[in-house]
Amino acid sequence: MSVRATTRRRQLGATMRKLRASKGMTLEEAGRLVGVSKATVSRYETQAGPVKWLVIDALCRAYGVSEAERRAVVSLAKDAKQQGWWNSFADSIPESMNLLLTLEDEAVREDHFSCVYVPGLLQTRSYTTALQQANEMRRSPEEIEQLVGIRMKRQEILTRPNAPHLWAILDESVIRRVVGSRDIMSEQLGRLLTAAESSNVTLQVLPFARGAHAAALGSFVMLGGTERALDVVYVDLHVGSLFMEKEEELERYRLAFEYLRAQALDIEASSAMIKRAREEL
Secondary structure, three states, rough: OOHHHHHHHHHHHHHHHHHHHHHOOOOOHHHHHHHHOHHHHHHOOOOOOOOOHHHHHHHHHHOOOEEEEHHOOOOOOHHOOOOOOHHHHHHHHHHHHHHHHHHHHHOEEEEEEEEEOHHHHHHHHHHHHHHHOOOOOOHHHHHHHHHHHHHHHHHHHHHOOOOOEEEEEHHHHHHHHHOOOHHHHHHHHHHHHHHHOOOOOOEEEEEEEOOOOOOOOOOEEEEOOOOOHHHHHEEOOOOOOEEEEHHHHHHHHHHHHHHHHHHOOOHHHHHHHHHHHHOOO
């Protein structure tokens, strides 16, 4: 099975499990409502195997989801066999990255909190290269260039016609930490200032002066669909990736992001701080 199918099926299966659980239905009860077997419902909630979008549609209706959410899930089912642009890099990236790229390809919004480095979607090529060169996992120049190319390709979602809205909150340490060299960092800060002027990018800085804050445990990304029920939180643990979709987990991160937005500088003041950091290099 293709990488695209695998990652989209993983998302689809997780979504279908989540929808059924939200209604407190058993596999057998859900199958009875739409005229399929318990085994079929179970298979549709796994990460592999073909699906019929008509059955997905019927299950969504049985679960009483909103019209927008139903259309989003059915669209996911219809496109389960399509391959994304990253398919040609399948051998170079882990399955967790495949899933992140799939979710990102479908997202209508991305909320980022970064406390160490600039979010990947806003990095310059030189900044990304410097990060890869500093990685404890030593790679050849060719491997580094390929990984940098993947990150640069990811950034194209911000300029496509149906671009998601990116809301990024950066801890002040992100704009103060010199990555690569002063010239590289100056270019990177300039990139942030340019991005902040885009209609689909909102950028805030959380200054040191704010002290302790709502996400002291680390960076995270929340990828959102057309409905809140399709949200997923992504956390890069460096030694692995964690995807969270339980409602209690989502609510915790939603609340944390709301607090962070309130604690961070406003958009104008954030840009002013980035400009000062650039001048002080």
